[in-house]
Amino acid sequence: MVEIELDGRKVEVPAGSMVMHAAEKAGTYIPHFCYHKKLSIAANCRMCLVDVEKAPKPMPACATPVTQGMIVRTKSDRAIKAQQSVMEFLLINHPLDCPICDQGGECQLQDLAVGYGGTGSRYEEEKRVVFHKDIGPLISMEEMSRCIHCTRCVRFGQEVAGAMELGMSHRGEHAEIETFLGETVDSELSGNMIDLCPVGALTSKPFRYSARTWEMSRRKSVSPHDSTGANLIVQVKNNAVMRVVPLENEAINECWIADRDRFSYEALNSEQRLDRPMLKQGGAWQEVDWQTALEYVANGLSRLVSEHGASAIGALVSPHSTLEELYLAAQLVRGLGSDNIDHRLRHAEFANDAGVHWLGTSIASLSTLQSALIVGSNLRKDHPLFAQRIRQASRHGCAVTAVTSAALLKRPDAWALPVNAMLGTPSQWLDLLAGVATAIAEVKGVVSPLAGTVTDASRLAAQSLMAGERKAVLLGNAAAHHAQGSSILALAGWIAQETGATVGYLTEAANTVGAQWVQAHPVQGGAHAAAILGGAVKGVLLLGVEPGVDTAKDAKGLASCDMVVTLSPFKTNLDISDVLLPIAPFTETSGSFVNAEGICQSFHAVVRPRGETRPAWKVLRVLGSLLKLPGFDFETSQDVLAKARAKPLQLDNRSSGPVQSPHVVPDPVVASIYQLDGLVRRAPALQATADAREEVGA
Numbered sequence: 001m002v003e004i005e006l007d008g009r010k011v012e013v014p015a016g017s018m019v020m021h022a023a024e025k026a027g028t029y030i031p032h033f034c035y036h037k038k039l040s041i042a043a044n045c046r047m048c049l050v051d052v053e054k055a056p057k058p059m060p061a062c063a064t065p066v067t068q069g070m071i072v073r074t075k076s077d078r079a080i081k082a083q084q085s086v087m088e089f090l091l092i093n094h095p096l097d098c099p100i101c102d103q104g105g106e107c108q109l110q111d112l113a114v115g116y117g118g119t120g121s122r123y124e125e126e127k128r129v130v131f132h133k134d135i136g137p138l139i140s141m142e143e144m145s146r147c148i149h150c151t152r153c154v155r156f157g158q159e160v161a162g163a164m165e166l167g168m169s170h171r172g173e174h175a176e177i178e179t180f181l182g183e184t185v186d187s188e189l190s191g192n193m194i195d196l197c198p199v200g201a202l203t204s205k206p207f208r209y210s211a212r213t214w215e216m217s218r219r220k221s222v223s224p225h226d227s228t229g230a231n232l233i234v235q236v237k238n239n240a241v242m243r244v245v246p247l248e249n250e251a252i253n254e255c256w257i258a259d260r261d262r263f264s265y266e267a268l269n270s271e272q273r274l275d276r277p278m279l280k281q282g283g284a285w286q287e288v289d290w291q292t293a294l295e296y297v298a299n300g301l302s303r304l305v306s307e308h309g310a311s312a313i314g315a316l317v318s319p320h321s322t323l324e325e326l327y328l329a330a331q332l333v334r335g336l337g338s339d340n341i342d343h344r345l346r347h348a349e350f351a352n353d354a355g356v357h358w359l360g361t362s363i364a365s366l367s368t369l370q371s372a373l374i375v376g377s378n379l380r381k382d383h384p385l386f387a388q389r390i391r392q393a394s395r396h397g398c399a400v401t402a403v404t405s406a407a408l409l410k411r412p413d414a415w416a417l418p419v420n421a422m423l424g425t426p427s428q429w430l431d432l433l434a435g436v437a438t439a440i441a442e443v444k445g446v447v448s449p450l451a452g453t454v455t456d457a458s459r460l461a462a463q464s465l466m467a468g469e470r471k472a473v474l475l476g477n478a479a480a481h482h483a484q485g486s487s488i489l490a491l492a493g494w495i496a497q498e499t500g501a502t503v504g505y506l507t508e509a510a511n512t513v514g515a516q517w518v519q520a521h522p523v524q525g526g527a528h529a530a531a532i533l534g535g536a537v538k539g540v541l542l543l544g545v546e547p548g549v550d551t552a553k554d555a556k557g558l559a560s561c562d563m564v565v566t567l568s569p570f571k572t573n574l575d576i577s578d579v580l581l582p583i584a585p586f587t588e589t590s591g592s593f594v595n596a597e598g599i600c601q602s603f604h605a606v607v608r609p610r611g612e613t614r615p616a617w618k619v620l621r622v623l624g625s626l627l628k629l630p631g632f633d634f635e636t637s638q639d640v641l642a643k644a645r646a647k648p649l650q651l652d653n654r655s656s657g658p659v660q661s662p663h664v665v666p667d668p669v670v671a672s673i674y675q676l677d678g679l680v681r682r683a684p685a686l687q688a689t690a691d692a693r694e695e696v697g698a
Contacts, residue, residue, distance in 0.1 A: 001013065001014060001015070002014070002015050002017070002066045002067065002068050002070075003068065003069070004019075004022055004066050004067070004068075004069070004070040004071070004072060005069075005070070005071045005072065006019075006022055006023060006026050006028060006072045006074070007026075007028060007072070007073060007074055007075060009026055011025055011026045013025055013066055015066075016065065017065070017066050018041065018061065018062055018063060018064060018065060018066065019050060019052070019059070019061040019062075019064045019065075019066060019070075019072055020032070020035055020048060020061040020062045021066075022066055022072070023061060023074065024037075028074055030048045030050060030061045030074050031047050031048060031083055031112050031115070031116060032045065032047050032048040032061070032062060033045040033047050033090075033108060033109070033112075033148060033150045033198045033199075034047075034062070034150035034151060034152065035048060035061075035062040036152055036155075036196065038160065038254065038255065039152060039155045039156060039159060039160070039196075040155055040159060041062050041063050042150070042151050042155065043060045043062055043063035044149065044150065044151060045086070045090070045148060045149075045150050046060055046086045047083060047086050047087070047090070047112070047116075048060050048061040048062050048083075049061070049079060049082040049083055049086060050064075050072055050073065050074045050079050051072070051073040051074070051076040051078040051079040051082075052064065052070065052071070052072055052073075053070070053071035053072070053073075058078060058079060058082035061074070080116075083116050084116050084117075084118070086116075087112065087113060087116040087117050087118075088117070088118060088121075088122075090109065090148050091113065091117060091121065092121070092123045092127075093127045093128045093145070093173070094109070094127075094145075094146060094148070094199070095127060095143070095145050095146060097143060097146060097200070098110060101143070101146070101200045102200060102203040102204070102207070102208060102209065103197075103199065103200025103203065104200070104212065104213070105212060105213035105214050106213045107198070107199060107200055108198035108199065109148065109198060109199045109200075127145070128145065128173050129145055130144040130145045130147065130176050131144070132144060133178055133179065134184075135179050135183075135184050135185045136184035136185050136186065136190075136688075136689065136690070137205060137206075137684075137685045137686075137688035137689055138185075138190055138191055138204070138205055138206070138259060138263060138685055138686075138689065139185055139190060139191070139193060139194060139202055139203070139204070139205060140202070140203045140204065140205045140208055141177075141201070141202060142203075143200065143201060143203075144176060144177065144201050145201075146199045146200050146201040147176065147177055147199065147201040148198070148199055148201075149168065149175055149177070150198060150199075151168060151177075152193075152196040152197065152198070153166050153177065153193040153196060153197060153202060154166050154167055154168060154177065156192060156193055156196055157185075157187065157193070159395070160189065160192070160256070160388055160391070160392075161187040161188075161189045161190070161192075161388070161416065162187075162380075162387075162388075162391050162413075162415075162416025162417055163186075163187050163413065163416050165179055165183065165185045165186070165187060165190075166178070166179055166185065166193075167179075167180060177201070184690060186689065186690040186691065187259075188258055188259050188260075188380065188381060188384045188673060188691065189256060189258060189259065189384055189385075189388065190259055191204070191257070191258075191259045191262040191263065192246075192256050192257070195245060195246065195255075204243065204262075204263075205685065206263055206266055206684075206685045207242065207243045210237075210242055210243075211235075211237045211242045211243075213235075215237050216235040216236055216237045216242055216243070217235070217236050217237075218233050218234070218235055218236075219233070219234050219235075219236060219604070219606040220232070220233060220234075220247055220603065220604075221233075221234045221586065221587065221603045221604075221606055222510075222586075222593050222601045222602075222603045223257065223258075223261040223510065223593075224320050224510045224585070224586040224593065224677070224679065225258070225260050225261060225264065225320070225509075225510055225676060225677060225679070225680065226258070226260075226382070226383055226384070226385075226508075226509065226510065226676070227359075227383065227506065227507040227508065227509060227510060227512055227513070227595050227596035228252060228253055228258075228363065228383065228385045228386065228595060228596070229252055229253075229510065229593055229594075229595030229596075229597075229599060229601050230246065230249075230252065230253035230256075230257045230258070230261050230385060231246065231247035231248070231249040231252060231253055231601075232244050232245070232246065232247055232257065232261060233245050233246070233247045234265070234587060234606045236606055236607055239607045239608050240268075240269055240607065241265045241268050241269070241587055241606065241607060242265075243265070244257075244261065244262050244263075244264075244265050245257075245262070246261075250364070251362070251363065251364050252363055252364075252595065252597075252599070253385055254385075256385060256388065257385070258384040258385060259384075259686065259689075260673065260674065260676070260680045260683075260686060263683055263685050263686050264679040264680045264683045264686065265587070265683075266682075266683040266684055266685060266686075267570075267585075267678070267679045267680070267681075267682035267683045268585055268587055268679070270570070270682045272570045272571055272572075272682055273569060273570060273571075273582075273610055273611075273613075274568060274569060274570055274571045274572075274580055274582040274613070275582055275610060275611030275612055275613060276288075276582060276611060276612045277289065277290055277292070277293035277294075277579070277580065277581055277582060277612065278293075278579070278580040279292070279293060279296060279578070279579055280577065280578050280579070285574065285580075290612065290614070293579060293581060294581075294619070294622055294623060294626060295626065296579060297563075297565050297579055297581075297623060298623060298626035298627050300539060300562075300563045300565075300578075301313060301336065301539055301563075301627065302627065304538050304539040304562060304563065305336055305337070308538050309337075310336050310337030310338045311337075311338055311340065311526075311527075311537070312338075312537055312538035312539060313333060313336050313338045313340060313537060313538070313539050313540075314333070314338065314340030314341065314526075314527055314532045314536065314537035314539070314540045314541075315329055315330075315332070315333045315340065315341045315342075315532075315540065315541040315542075315543065316341075316342060316343075316345060316529055316532055316533070316540065316541070316542050316543070316545045316547070316551070317329050317330075317341065317342070317343050317515065317520050317541075317543040317544070317545065318343070318345070318509070318543060318544035318545050318550060318677070319343045319345075319508065319509035319510070319511050319512045319514075319515045319520075320509050320510050320511060320544060320677045321511060321515075321543055321544050321616065322511065322514075322586070322589065322591025322592055322593065322616070322617070322637075323511060323514040323517070323518060323591065323592040323593065323594060323600065323641060323644055324591050324592065324617040324637045324640040324641055324644060325543060325544075325591065325616040325617050325620065326343065326511065326514060326515050326518050326520045326543075327518040327520075327640060327643070327644035328617055328620035328621060328624065328632070328640060329341065329520065329541065329543050329620055330518055330519055330520045331624065331629070331631060331632070332541075332620055332623060332624050332627070332629065332632075333541075335624060335627070335629035335630070335631070335632075336627065336629070338526065339522050339523060339524045339525065339526025339527075340522065340526040340527040340531075340532060340536070340537055341520055341521065341522065341526065342520070342521050342522060342527075342528045342529035342532065343512070343515035343516075343520045343521060343529075344521060344528065344529050345529050345545060345550050345551040345552065346477075346481045346508070346550075346551060346552045346668070346669045346670070346671065347480070347481050347485070347528075347529065347530075347552065348481055348482060348483040348485070348530075348552060348665070348666060348668060348669075349482065349483050349484065349485045349486060350521075350522075350528040350529070350530070351485070351486040351655075351656045351657060352521065352522065352523060352656065353652070353654070353655070353656045355650050355651065355652020355653070355654060356513055356516040356517055356598070356649060356650055356651050356652060357480075357489075357504070357505045357507070357513075357516065357652075357653055358504055358505065358507065358513050358596060358597065358598050358651045358653065359474075359504040359505065359506065359507065359596040359597050359598075360472065360473075360474075360496075360502040360503050360504020360505075360653050361472055361502040361504060361597075362597055363386070363389070363595070363596065363597050364389075365470065365472075366386060366389035366390050366393065366472070367389040367390075367392045367393055368393060368396075368470055369390065369393040369398045369470050369471060369472055370393075370397065370398055370399070370467070370468035370469065370470045370471055371398060371399045371400075371401075371464040371465050371467065371468055371470075371471035371472075371501070372390060372393070372398060372399070372400045372401070372471065372472050372473075372474060373401045373403070373436065373461055373465060373471075373472075373473045373474070373492075373495070373501075374390075374400065374401070374402050374403070374404075374474045374475075374476060375402075375403040375404070375429065375433060375473070375474070375475050375476060375479045375488060375492060376403065376404060376408070376426070376429060376475060376476045376477070376478035376479030376480075376482060376488070376668070377402070377404065377408065377474070377475070377476020377477060377478060377479065377506060378404075378408040378409075378414070378476070378477070378478070378670065379402075379415050379476065379506075380414060380415050380416055381672065381673040381691065382476060382477050382506065382508075382670070382673070383476075383506050384673075386506060386596075387415060387416070387417075390417065391415075391416060391417045394417040394418060399420065399460075399464035400415075400417060400418065400419050400420065401419070401420040401421075401422065401436075401457070401460070401461035401464065402415070402419045402420070402421050402422065403422045403424075403429055403432045403433055403436075404421065404422070404423065404429075404476075404478075405423060405424060405425055405426060405429075405478075405667075406423055407667075408478060408670070409421055409423065420457055420460055420461060420464075421457070422435075422436075422455075422457045422458065422461070425667075426478065426482060426665060426666075426667050426668055427662060427663065427664045427665045428662065429479070429482070429484075429488065429662075430450070430484055430487055430488055430491065430659075430660075430661075430662040431452050431453070431662045432452070432458070433452070433488060433491050433492065433495070434448065434450040434451060434452025434453075434491060434662075435452035435453050435454050435455055435458035436452070436458045436461045436462050436465075436495060437449065437450060437452060437491055437494060437495050437498075438451055438452045438453075438454050438458070439454045439458050439459045439461070439462035439463075440462045440465070440466065440495060440498050440499060441498075442454070443462065443466065444498060446498065448494075449490070449491060449494050449658070449659045450491055450659045450661070450662075462499075465495065465499040465501055466499050469500075471499065471500070471501040471502075472496075472501055472502045472503070472504070473492045473493075473495055473496045473501050473502070473503040473504075474503075474504060474505070474506055475488065475489065475492060475503075475504070475505045475506065476505075476506050477506070477508045477668075477670050477671070478668040478670045479505075479668075480505055480507070480508060480668075481552070481668035481669055481670060482665065482668045483665035483666060483668070484660060484662065484663075484665055486655045486656055486657045486660075487655070487657070487658075487659045487660040487662075489503075489653065489654075489655040490655035490657065490658060490659045491659050493653065493654060493655060494659075503653050504596075504653050505596070505653070506596060507595075507596040508671075509676075509677070510593045510595070511593045511594055512596075513594040513595065513596060513598055513651075514592070514593060514594035514600070517594060517644075517647070517649050518644050518647075529551065529552075529553075530552065530553055532557075533547060533551055533553040533554075533555065533557050533558065534553065534557040535557035535558065535559070535560040535561065536557075537561065538561055538562045538563070539561060539562055539563040539564075539565075540558060540561055540563075540564050540565070541565045541567065542564065542565065542566045542567065542568070542573060542577070543567045543583075543616065544567065544568055544569075544583070544616075544677075544678065545566075545568075546568070546572050546573060546678060547573070547576070549675065549681070550671075550677070550678075551669075552669040555573070555575075555576050558576050559576065561576075563578050563579070564576050564577045564578055564579075565577065565578065565579045565581065566579065566580050566581065567581045567583045567616055567619060568580070568581075568582070568583060568678065569582065569583055569584065569585045569613065569678070570678055570682065572678070581614075581619055582611065582612060582613040582614070583613065583614060583615065583616035583619060584605070584609045584610075584613050584614065584615045584616065585679065586603070587605065587606045587607055588605050588606075588607055588608065588609040588610065588613060588615070589605050589609070589615035589616065589617070589637070590602070590603065590604045590605055590615070590636075590637040590638075591603065591615075591617070591637055592641055594649075598649055598651050600645070600649075602638075602641065615637070617634075617637050617640055620632075621634055621640075631643075672691070672695040673691050673692075673695075674686045674687060674689065674691055674692040674695060675692075675695060
């Protein structure tokens with residue numbers, strides 16, 4: 001540790017720290033623009049100049065290493081005058097856009113200009129003008145004349161997103177940030193550049209000119225998309241969601257969110273929203289009141305049970321639903337005497353394990369891995385924030401091996417990090433994994449549970465897993481959906497056990513772990529998702545599910561059902577449903593998601609439900625009451641959560657069966673980044689991105 005004196009106070013920081021780090025520890029604010037705690041040091045804005053005793057001139061706090069006994073003054077006349085001079089320099093070419101700038105009210109330059117700017121300008125020449133650039137549907141570069149060349153956006157792309165899509169061209173007053181060759185910014189994390197920009201040069205295209213920051217209220221929430229459970233701040237005006245930004249949580253999403261977390265809110269105000277219950281009568285859809293719709297459903301379910309038995313009832317539930325909704329759906333189906341419920345909509349194998357499959361380690365630990373073996377994952381697109389953490393680990397020496405297919409590793413930069421790829425069709429993944437196990441067995445003098453061909457790549461993967469202390473075997477979405485998923489898990493578990501690594505699933509959806517926790521899947525031999533979609537039941541409830549896009553099989557098998565009830569925020573499943581019940585999306589209901597790490601995060605509604613929309617947990621509670629089922633007398637979602645959590649969460653990544661020999665299997669169904677759920681599918685800006693165009697073959 002090194003001790004310095006900062007504004008008359010003693011501060012101890014680790015050797016190699018900068019003066020800025022000491023100031024942060026002491027709680028002393030030093031004005032800055034280019035410095036950011038998650039990015040490398042550039043020292044190009046010079047706003048953080050401080051007075052260092054015995055130094056010939058003011059020094060940048062972000063780039064001045066501490067030394068034993070150093071004396072620093074951040075508020076001396078010398079420091080203040082230096083900072084004021086820098087501010088005058090920055091404002092020379094800055095346009096007077098504050099009245100119409102989207103960044104107004106939350107602009108670092110605006111805030112610091114109040115304290116360090118002059119009352120007038122000595123600069124009388126014409127200001128520089130930078131022409132606007134079109135870099136895609138998410139980020140606006142209409143006002144690049146505001147740019148102060150802090151290069152935060154450039155460093156973010158290079159260091160965090162893994163793709164240097166922006167850079168600085170030219171020098172002096174001709175310098176500007178651009179993509180070069182007219183390219184677009186296509187990173188799945190690109191929206192974070194908007195947050196990083198301190199001056200309003202980069203702004204949100206979908207939000208542009210929609211509201212002023214002081215007009216909006218801010219409410220905490222949790223992302224309903226992938227299994228990170230990213231913490232959000234949802235900004236609301238006139239009971240409408242206007243913008244979504246990250247809420248910092250170092251243990252989960254740090255200070256970043258993926259673009260689908262940020263921009264999917266557009267779907268909440270979509271014309272496709274379902275506002276009132278609807279019944280299909282004579283082939284035509286008619287709006288009805290809630291009592292009529294719920295009584296119709298309750299009477300229909302009762303009739304089917306009496307005529308065909310309880311096994312005639314089933315439910316398909318989305319793993320993007322809240323824990324409370326999944327629990328009540330499971331209780332409803334089982335209360336009727338059926339075990340036909342499933343959340344594993346894209347799976348090809350339906351092994352029932354007693355434990356709950358999860359990440360196997362903490363999310364934060366992904367940033368410090370020394371070795372990782374990742375099986376069946378399009379990592380960067382399936383789990384953008386997990387990929388970002390593994391990318392940081394890779395920058396510090398983590399060896400990453402991928403057992404995957406060419407389709408999931410389309411380009412050399414598909415993961416935007418160095419990868420030792422072991423490519424093969426999905427039917428070959430088990431054999432590729434067996435090669436790693438065999439290489440480990442040869443070194444340790446044990447017998448592999450499945451003999452495989454040892455290649456240079458598998459031997460390298462084995463060596464990296466046996467070295468170091470922090471290592472993980474991670475199974476992606478395609479591995480979870482695989483027809484030999486349990487064998488892949490069993491072999492991965494053996495590899496992890498022999499090398500001292502953790503093993504776990506990256507897990508697909510916001511509540512995949514929660515769905516397993518409340519047993520939203522068959523436990524007594526009931527029909528699984530593929531069987532239900534194949535027509536194994538007479539009546540089915542679809543909770544947030546759109547067969548054909550959310551499922552591995554299409555909806556043709558549901559044509560034989562006597563009654564199909566869709567609970568959705570959107571007008572969907574019109575061709576197969578008999579009843580549509582409008583349920584609230586995550587912004588209009590309270591609830592909980594359990595992320596890949598097993599952390600249960602609760603949230604409240606941020607706006608009132610739209611039209612006649614109702615929270616799904618309330619709809620299911622009333623249905624249970626109409627069916628005279630016990631255990632549905634809940635007053636609040638917190639009551640439901642307490643009941644759901646009464647059973648302990650048993651995280652367990654053991655496989656239920658032995659390793660089976662590899663054989664030809666169908667390709668697993670994996671949802672692409674902007675087709676994952678109903679919200680992202682209906683967000684216009686996301687559907688205009690390069691990723692979305694690539695998904696539909698454009």
